[in-house]
Amino acid sequence: MKTVDPQRQQLEQAVGHFILDLGMIEATMIQALAVLTSVPLTHAHFLLNKTAGGAKADLLKEAAIAKGIDLKATDLRDALGTIHNIMNFRNQLVHDAIGFYSDTQRWVRGKGTPDGDKVFGKKFEIDPTELYGLSEKAWAAIKVIGVEILQKHGGFTYKP
Numbered sequence: 223m224k225t226v227d228p229q230r231q232q233l234e235q236a237v238g239h240f241i242l243d244l245g246m247i248e249a250t251m252i253q254a255l256a257v258l259t260s261v262p263l264t265h266a267h268f269l270l271n272k273t274a275g276g277a278k279a280d281l282l283k284e285a286a287i288a289k290g291i292d293l294k295a296t297d298l299r300d301a302l303g304t305i306h307n308i309m310n311f312r313n314q315l316v317h318d319a320i321g322f323y324s325d326t327q328r329w330v331r332g333k334g335t336p337d338g339d340k341v342f343g344k345k346f347e348i349d350p351t352e353l354y355g356l357s358e359k360a361w362a363a364i365k366v367i368g369v370e371i372l373q374k375h376g377g378f379t380y381k382p
Contacts, residue, residue, distance in 0.1 A: 230322075233329050236350035237315070243357045244312055247305055250364045250372075251282055257376035258285035275313040279306035282367075289375065301366035304359050311356065320348065 248270065256266035273281050279302045286298060293299040319334020321341040330345040372378035 229327075230329065232350045233348060236353035237348075240312075240315075240353045240357055243360045244308075246364055247308065247360055248278075250367050251278060251305070253376070253378075254282055254367050254371040255285055257371055258282070258289045258291075275309040276306040278309055279303070286371065291370070291375070296370045297366045298370050301363035301370075304363040308356055308360055308363075314346075315348075318346075323347075 252263060252267045252270055255261075255270055256263045259266065261269075270278055270281070282305075283293065283299075283302045286293060286302075291298065293302075315331065318331040319341045320329065320331050321334065322328075323330045323341065323345055326347070329348045330341050331348055332341045332345045333343050334341040368378070368380065373380060
């Protein structure tokens with residue numbers, strides 16, 4: 223029977239959790255973009271999918287400004303900044319090579335071989351705690367978008 227590396231298992235669970243949270247960010251942003259631009263959800267979804275990583279938050283920011291929402295008077299500016307940073311991190315996580323660095327006994331990401339098995343040059347440790355922290359920030363940003371755009375401008379209701 224194959225032994226399971228507990229550190230790798232922790233990292234895989236954190237990455238899986240983070241990916242699910244990214245899905246919620248995207249779904250919330252699609253709904254918010256549809257509300258702000260008065261386009262059907264399918265059009266908002268298409269537009270957001272054609273927009274790169276961190277620029278998704280910028281697109282939503284511009285739509286909010288065009289709708290007359292004062293970003294400074296709400297927490298939207300910080301929430302969209304958080305989403306921008308999370309999406310940029312997601313791009314790095316997806317496009318970088320990931321490997322186990324024997325010197326530190328840690329999982330790292332960075333430039334690497336085409337198959338992604340070896341990481342060269344500057345290495346960035348992948349810390350499951352950091353991923354869970356990003357997930358918490360993502361949910362806080364989703365809540366702000368939900369209140370400031372979906373509830374106040376889209377007629378959405380929230381029932382705990």
